Amino acid sequence: MSPPSRIPLMDDAAVRRALSRMAREIVERNGGLEGMVLMGIRRRGDSLAALLRDEIARADGSAPPTGALDITLYRDDLAVVGPRPVIGETDLPPSGIDGRTVVLVDDVLYTGRTVRAALNELMDWGRPDRVLLCVLAERDGRELPIRADVVGRRVDVPGDERVEVLVPEEDGRLGVDLVRPEDAA
Numbered sequence: 001m002s003p004p005s006r007i008p009l010m011d012d013a014a015v016r017r018a019l020s021r022m023a024r025e026i027v028e029r030n031g032g033l034e035g036m037v038l039m040g041i042r043r044r045g046d047s048l049a050a051l052l053r054d055e056i057a058r059a060d061g062s063a064p065p066t067g068a069l070d071i072t073l074y075r076d077d078l079a080v081v082g083p084r085p086v087i088g089e090t091d092l093p094p095s096g097i098d099g100r101t102v103v104l105v106d107d108v109l110y111t112g113r114t115v116r117a118a119l120n121e122l123m124d125w126g127r128p129d130r131v132l133l134c135v136l137a138e139r140d141g142r143e144l145p146i147r148a149d150v151v152g153r154r155v156d157v158p159g160d161e162r163v164e165v166l167v168p169e170e171d172g173r174l175g176v177d178l179v180r181p182e183d184a185a
């Protein structure tokens with residue numbers, strides 16, 4: 001049996017180019033920075049939210065408030081995750097989210113279940129005026145009526161393959177790989 005194969009889809013430079021375009025699109029959709037809050041979904045969405053914040057600050061002169069959501073307790077498969085799920089922290093920016101445009105940031109959009117969980121958690125924290133969904137990689141396979149507003153790259157992959165976004169904090173580098181399951185032959 002051969003090990004899973006890993007095919008690079010985006011390197012560091014390609015991800016940074018995509019993030020730069022996404023940052024411009026986010027600001028455009030919000031009509032500027034007013035009232036904008038970035039919330040990244042742990043793990044990896046928070047790292048991407050920080051990179052988007054830096055990119056917006058570089059291009060527009062100030063950084064939007066940025067926070068991180070840990071959605072573990074809102075997962076619909078919590079019962080099967082195991083008896084001791086690792087629960088991280090949710091950090092809201094001091095501005096809170098009431099009346100804001102929350103830009104929800106994640107690495108991959110697949111079934112939409114993570115985003116559903118994040119939306120439920122967000123609504124428990126406050127009442128945003130609007131939520132925009134921003135993902136670096138979007139693939140088919142939605143199981144819920146959820147769509148992304150800002151997308152870095154669309155990837156068409158078979159159901160048994162995984163799109164893996166890599167970030168320096170978790171993986172030591174920035175990139176997007178396609179991971180094929182091990183070959184049973």
Ligand SMILES: O=P(O)(O)OC[C@H]1O[C@H](OP(=O)(O)OP(=O)(O)O)[C@H](O)[C@@H]1O
Pocket residue numbers: 041042043044045106107108109110111112113114115
């Ligand atoms: O649209 P979905 O089907 O929910 O898939 C997308 C999610 O899958 C991955 O998270 P994962 O649950 O693997 O956990 P992680 O964030 O800790 O890597 C990824 O980080 C997305 O958040």
Ligand SMILES: O=c1cc[nH]c(=O)[nH]1
Pocket residue numbers: 108110139161162163164165
């Ligand atoms: O391809 C996928 C599907 C779900 N989550 C990921 O990170 N990648």
